[in-house]
Amino acid sequence: MDAVKRYFRSPAAVAGLILLLIVIAMAISAGWFYPRDPLALAGRPLVWPFSNPRFLLGTDNSGRDIAAQIFYGARISLLIGGVATAIAILIGILVGAFAGYYGGWVDNVLMRITEAFQTLPNFVLLLVLVAVFGSTLTTVTIAVGVVSWPAPARLTRAEFLSLRNREFVQAGRTLGMKNIQLIFGEILPNALPPVIVYASVVMAVAILLESALAFLRLSDPNVASWGNLIGLGRDVLRVQWYVSAIPGIAILVTVLAVSLVGQGLNDALNPRLKGR
Amino acid sequence: MRILSLAGRRLAASIPTLILILIGVFLLLQFAPGDTVDAMMAQMGGGDAATAKELRKFYGLDLSIPAQLGNYLWRLVRLDLGFSSIYGKPVASVILERLPPTILLMTASLSFAFFFGLVFGVIAARGVNRWPDTLISTLGLIFYATPSFWFGLMAIVVFSVYLQWLPPGGFEDIGVVRTGIWRALDIASHLVLPTLTLGLIFLAIYLRIMRASMLEVLNLDYVRTARAKGLDETHVVTRHVLRNALLPMVTLIGLQAGTMLGGSVVVESVFSLPGLGRLAYESVVQRDLNTLLGIVFVSALLVITVNFIVDLIYARLDPRITAEG
Secondary structure (H helix, E strand, C coil): CHHHHHHHHCHHHHHHHHHHHHHHHHHHHHHHHCCCCCCCCCCCCCCCCCCECCECCCECCCCCEHHHHHHHHHHHHHHHHHHHHHHHHHHHHHHHHHHHHHCHHHHHHHHHHHHHHHHCCHHHHHHHHHHHHCCCHHHHHHHHHHHCCHHHHHHHHHHHHHHCCCHHHHHHHHCCCCHHHHHHHHHHHHHHHHHHHHHHHHHHHHHHHHHHHHHCCCCCCCCCCHHHHHHHHHHHCCCCCHHHHHHHHHHHHHHHHHHHHHHHHHHHHCHHHCCC | CHHHHHHHHHHHHHHHHHHHHHHHHHHHHCCCCCCHHHHHHHHHCCCCHHHHHHHHHHCCCCCCHHHHHHHHHHHHHCCCCCEECCCCEEHHHHHHHHHHHHHHHHHHHHHHHHHHHHHHHHHHHHCCCCHHHHHHHHHHHHHHHCCHHHHHHHHHHHHHHHCCCCCCCCCCCCCCCCCHHHHHHHHHHHHHHHHHHHHHHHHHHHHHHHHHHHHHHHCCHHHHHHHHCCCCHHHHHHHHHHHHHHHHHHHHHHHHHHHHHHHHHHHHHHCCCCCHHHHHHHHHHCCCHHHHHHHHHHHHHHHHHHHHHHHHHHHHHCCHHHHCC
């Protein structure tokens, strides 16, 4: 309860939470405000924002409503960000837990693989994965998750290294508990808080990675995504720069909200480190 | 000498990592739809099955996958990265042509981010929780959340379209032949916006780390001693605090090298710079898998090199590393 109180005492954390709730509300209400397909033609192309009450944020190069694409784009960004983060954290926890708990050759092998993933630039690996498996919503989400797990794995491993010889683990061992029970039942719950806080960083990066991929037209072209829209707007950048500008602000706000919430959680859970 | 042998040992340890990456990506690319011969046939405008078979045999693509992998690794030892059917040149020379813009861009962005991250980090830490700190920290958060490609596009709109101060893209002006200093200045003016765009997110990261590490070091006993000796504040910060506070920053360069290379893929596409990143993007779009694999190899090599240099700098900044056995 203390942590919740500490969280709400920080104005930045509260602002982040409000922004995040707004983005979530946009994602939920998209179908309600804009029942039509956001990628369907809606009117004349390149209508400037605030010039036509029917299209509050104007229309893009082919006459699709930008506001509708922003609302539906919130769904895609949160979906890809959330699922990719879950995948990355899950792989990271498994790899980090086994490496940290068993040590020895298991640790050696797993850390070599982690190092390989960290040595290869993650965006280059993302390009390779998209080149091989194609760019549908599912493959892009999995690919973003697969390139993002090394950092959580290292974090989990460090936590396990410091916890694995504590008294409560030794007590469990003398009680005859199996390794798997010790890892997931005893150590993991104690190792989890910093990893969960770090998930916000993973999610922020995942949203940025997907939008960059979409901007390069290597993500799923059949969904309304903010990155896709920025890529389209690039063709009319010289005059109708708003087509690219608006979805960029949406990405900025979402990533900012996720980082602020993460930082707020971190400060609330580790009050000793506040201000760092 | 000790420094070199220590860093050299780290370098040797990265060779298995490199081999692991190559084997992994090589096997991954076996799942890709279509091979080099398919790409070549498409370039030639089609052909019959017999020609395709002949070509596969010529390029060793009819062998089993382990044999192909062995061949590839053996050719790599001789620095032969294979042949790019799209560019009609050996992959090594295609990559070598594209390397200078990327290295220039990365060095410039890193210097920009490191220098201003350091300066702003120090200013923020000196005025902790007062308005300069709040302003700098807020800006840092916003920079961190800004998608680089979007920032690049907006910078083009402002500085190239409206103000017309800087060129919107390309590596140099190909309309006019320039030599010497004028050519260098021309290239520099083309690189201003890409450098800012790529460096922005790293500036945000560096200033945050610098601020945290300054705050930590400022509270240590030896700093109090230095102040008690009667040294003025500037002297304490520059001579005593900075050197120790810089260590996490230097570590970060090594950790971020890969991210920066990845970021240059996007930035080079925005500013149509003929660099390695843009080559990576083109080879994905054109399904030039030989080139893609070569880029994977070279970018891993680049990251390893950066880390080697970071090890050297680190040992230089922190004598404890070489003192301990």
